[in-house]
Amino acid sequence: MSLFDYFARKKNNTASIAKERLQVIVAHERRQNNKPDYLAALQKDIMEVIKKYVDIDIDNIEVQLDNHGNFSVLELNVTLPDKLPAAKAGNSR
Amino acid sequence: MAKIIVVTSGKGGVGKTTTSSAISTGLALRGHKTAVIDFDIGLRNLDLIMNCERRVVYDFVNVINGEATLKQALIKDKRCENLFILPASQTRDKDALTKEGVEQVLNELKELGFEYVICDSPAGIEHGAFMALYFADEAVVVANPEVSSVRDSDRILGILQSKSRKAELGENVTEHLLITRYDPERVARGEMLGVADVEEILATKLLGVIPECQSVLKASNQGVPVIHDTESRAGKAYADAVARLTGEQVEHRFLTPEHKSLFQRLFRRSA
Numbered sequence: 001m002s003l004f005d006y007f008a009r010k011k012n013n014t015a016s017i018a019k020e021r022l023q024v025i026v027a028h029e030r031r032q033n034n035k036p037d038y039l040a041a042l043q044k045d046i047m048e049v050i051k052k053y054v055d056i057d058i059d060n061i062e063v064q065l066d067n068h069g070n071f072s073v074l075e076l077n078v079t080l081p082d083k084l085p086a087a088k089a090g091n092s093r
Numbered sequence: 094m095a096k097i098i099v100v101t102s103g104k105g106g107v108g109k110t111t112t113s114s115a116i117s118t119g120l121a122l123r124g125h126k127t128a129v130i131d132f133d134i135g136l137r138n139l140d141l142i143m144n145c146e147r148r149v150v151y152d153f154v155n156v157i158n159g160e161a162t163l164k165q166a167l168i169k170d171k172r173c174e175n176l177f178i179l180p181a182s183q184t185r186d187k188d189a190l191t192k193e194g195v196e197q198v199l200n201e202l203k204e205l206g207f208e209y210v211i212c213d214s215p216a217g218i219e220h221g222a223f224m225a226l227y228f229a230d231e232a233v234v235v236a237n238p239e240v241s242s243v244r245d246s247d248r249i250l251g252i253l254q255s256k257s258r259k260a261e262l263g264e265n266v267t268e269h270l271l272i273t274r275y276d277p278e279r280v281a282r283g284e285m286l287g288v289a290d291v292e293e294i295l296a297t298k299l300l301g302v303i304p305e306c307q308s309v310l311k312a313s314n315q316g317v318p319v320i321h322d323t324e325s326r327a328g329k330a331y332a333d334a335v336a337r338l339t340g341e342q343v344e345h346r347f348l349t350p351e352h353k354s355l356f357q358r359l360f361r362r363s364a
Contacts, residue, residue, distance in 0.1 A: 013283035018240050019290045026247045026294055033251050 031064070039063060046076065054080060095203040097210045098338075099229040101253075103245030105216030107237045108273040111309060112331075113213035114142045114318040116233065119335030121176035122320070125208040128167065130179040130198075132225035133215035134189060137181035143170065144316025145178055154182035157194030163201050172321065177207075187221040195224050218252060227258055231267040233300060233338075237274045238286040246270075247295055269300035271334060276305045278350045288348060301334030303327050304347040 043063040050056060062077040100113045110131075117129035130153060131139035140146040145168045151161035156179070163179075170176035179198075182189065202210050214225035226232060232253050236246040250268060259266045272291055279285040292299050303309075308325030312318060320335070322328040326347050333343045 015280065015283050015286050015290070018286050019294065022240055022243050022286075022294050025244060029244075029247065030251065033248075033255075 034067065035065060039065060050078060056081060095199075095207045095210050096231060097199060097212065097229050098231045098233060099212040099214055099226045100233045100235060101214040101222065101226055101249050102216065102235040102242070103218060103222075103249040104237075104242045107235050107242050108303070108309075109216070109235050110138050110142050110213055111313065111319065112233065112235050112271060112273065112303075113139060113211050115320040115328075115331040116335055116338065117176060117209070117211040118143075118170070118173055118318040119320045119332055120209050120211075120339070121170070121173040123335065123339065124175065125339075126175045126206055127209040127211065128177045128179060128202050128207045129211040129213060131181035131213050132190070132221050133213065134181050134185055134187040134221055135183065136215065137183050139178065139213050140168075140180045141316060142313055143178055143318060145170070145180070146316075149180045152180045152182040153198070154185045154189040156198055157189065157191065163198060163205070172317070187215075187219070190221060190224040192224070192227065196228060199228055218248060222249075223252070223256065226253055226266075227256070229253070229257060229266050230259070231269065231338075233269045233271050234295070234297065235271050235273055236291060236295070238272060238276075238280070238288075238291055240286075243286070243291055243294055250295060250297060268297045269338070270295055270297040271300045271303065273303040274305045275302045275347070277348055281350050288345075299345070300337055301330055302345060302348060303330045303334070 043058075043061060046063065047056075047058055047061050050061070056078070060079040060081075062075075064075045064077070066073045066075065098116070100109050100116065102109050110133075113129055117127050120127045129139065129143075131137050132153075133139075134154065137152075140149055148168050151166035153166070155161040156163050156166045167177040167179055170178060199210060212225045212229065215221040226249075232249075234246050234249055236242045253266045253268065254260055257266050270292060272288060275288070276285055280287045288299065288302055304326045306319075306325055306327035308322045308327050309319050312322055319325065319327050320331040323332070330347055333346060336343045
């Protein structure tokens with residue numbers, strides 16, 4: 001390996017970019033594929049319930065199921081808007 | 094007891110048929126009675142790679158539909174004593190393959206005393222690919238060191254682990270990773286994913302690495318499975334992979350750049 005090759009490698013190491021991108025997408029897709037079929041429906045129902053109280057977008061809800069050996073964790077992440085609309089959040093209705 | 098091995102990849106053009114022809118030939122050369130089945134209905138090519146395209150009379154779908162017996166459809170290879178080819182149908186629809194039909198053919202092959210049945214899968218994850226992998230005991234997942242191929246291989250591994258018959262029975266399909274078109278020089282320059290990278294991403298045991306080699310095209314031009322070219326790097330690498338498939342411990346070769354003379358470097362001709 002010549003000195004030139006050494007510098008060329010540092011500059012053009014596209015293989016490591018490929019590896020990083022693959023690790024991210026493969027991990028993401030494995031999670032997607034292991035999701036049970038009801039998860040999408042569950043997400044929709046949860047959103048309907050939350051929407052009754054807070055005006056939010058479906059993109060702000062994340063439902064994730066993680067397997068940890070003999071038990072699974074259902075994680076629900078809801079990003080609420082900065083300002084809670086008082087009318088909907090309160091008991092006025 | 095016949096072992097059913099699917100050669101699959103998800104992505105097309107990575108070397109499934111080349112690998113199927115090489116592995117089936119390699120097993121037969123080692124004395125095992127082997128059948129190789131082309132599951133690519135409508136786009137058959139195994140016959141061409143194995144130089145029996147002009148001897149096809151009946152095909153896989155004919156046998157499933159009862160229009161011919163399995164013995165009538167099996168083509169005996171001209172070079173190897175123990176090798177038989179079951180070609181795909183060129184005219185039918187891929188839906189002609191049914192689980193029951195495929196299972197019946199596989200059972201009949203077992204009764205005929207075949208030790209290995211190699212299933213050459215079509216590309217994709219549709220019906221034909223699913224039929225090819227469903228009954229597999231083992232899987233050879235063929236991948237190129239390239240992003241789309243590796244990603245598709247991961248998809249296929251997921252399908253093997255969830256949708257195959259073994260998975261339905263709560264068992265595992267034994268998975269093997271075969272990396273093809275590997276260029277150690279480009280890997281050394283950081284231009285291509287290395288063996289360890291692909292192995293790590295796919296978390297699958299490595300069966301072999303087939304180096305990028307001109308012998309592969311030469312072999313397909315002539316319809317001679319590349320494993321017969323015992324002088325070529327690809328031929329040797331396939332022979333090693335077949336030995337590993339039968340349980341032998343063989344060191345991996347062709348993973349590092351070849352030492353080239355100054356003359357070769359100047360003219361950039363590869364063997």
